[in-house]
Amino acid sequence: MSRKLRLDAVLIQAFIAGALSFSHLHDLAQAAGQDGWKAWAYPISVDLLLVAAWRRMRTTADNRAAWVWFVIALAASLGANIATAGLLDLEAVPAWLRILVAGWPALAFLGGTLLAHAPTTPEPPHPNPAPTAAPVPEPAEDITVERTPDPAPELQPAAAPTPASVPVLAVPPALLDHARKVADTHHATTGSRIDSATLRARLGIPAPLADAITAQLA
Numbered sequence: 023m024s025r026k027l028r029l030d031a032v033l034i035q036a037f038i039a040g041a042l043s044f045s046h047l048h049d050l051a052q053a054a055g056q057d058g059w060k061a062w063a064y065p066i067s068v069d070l071l072l073v074a075a076w077r078r079m080r081t082t083a084d085n086r087a088a089w090v091w092f093v094i095a096l097a098a099s100l101g102a103n104i105a106t107a108g109l110l111d112l113e114a115v116p117a118w119l120r121i122l123v124a125g126w127p128a129l130a131f132l133g134g135t136l137l138a139h140a141p142t143t144p145e146p147p148h149p150n151p152a153p154t155a156a157p158v159p160e161p162a163e164d165i166t167v168e169r170t171p172d173p174a175p176e177l178q179p180a181a182a183p184t185p186a187s188v189p190v191l192a193v194p195p196a197l198l199d200h201a202r203k204v205a206d207t208h209h210a211t212t213g214s215r216i217d218s219a220t221l222r223a224r225l226g227i228p229a230p231l232a233d234a235i236t237a238q239l240a
Contacts, residue, residue: 043099044069050102053112054123064123067130068102071095074137087140091133098126191234201225201235215240 047065056064075092079085105119106112193201204224208216216224216239222232 040069043103046102046106047099049106049112050119051123053115054120055115056123064126067127068095068098071130071133072099074134078137078140082140088137091137094129094133191231193231193235193238197225197227198235198238202239205239 044065047068048061051064052061071091072095075088075095078088079092082088110119201221204221205216208214208220208224216236218229218232218236221227221236222229225232225235227235
């Protein structure tokens with residue numbers, strides 16, 4: 023019950039403050055030579071700039087520009103309240119004040135445009151839970167690669183030489199088991215067997231070692 027009473031009191035206070043400020047802005051604009059509907063448009067313009075600056079401050083991290091325009095609009099509202107409190111002769115408004123009142127629409131339009139079209143700082147994306155991936159092996163230089171010696175030249179037939187065979191690389195068992203898991207995952211996802219280039223990209227290993235692992239997985 024007390025919370026509802028406090029909320030109603032705040033709303034009533036806001037309504038009174040807004041109505042008085044609106045009236046003071048209207049009276050000042052009318053005294054500065056803006057008669058008719060133009061005098062009523064000035065308080066609306068000031069209030070809209072206040073609201074736009076406040077909303078901008080709540081929706082972006084870099085709100086320095088929004089604070090500048092909020093202070094300008096607040097100064098216009100407070101200035102009208104003070105000026106119409108008997109400190110200014112509304113029958114003889116000075117020329118500088120007439121200039122400020124006449125130039126306010128352009129200033130308010132500039133502020134509203136900058137606030138509306140300034141880039142908004144994006145919120146950091148929420149991280150999506152990802153499946154736990156198997157540990158990636160160390161870089162290729164940490165893997166011991168053994169090469170079998172090439173066949174002796176004298177053992178190759180002289181009449182019909184055969185092309186040199188691809189050196190067979192010794193694959194560590196741990197790396198072979200991890201490669202088999204990666205290949206099984208690729209097959210379950212794409213429906214096709216993993217090729218040497220894809221395996222090399224997934225494991226970050228040299229091409230010869232990827233070819234040797236692919237041959238053993240076939």
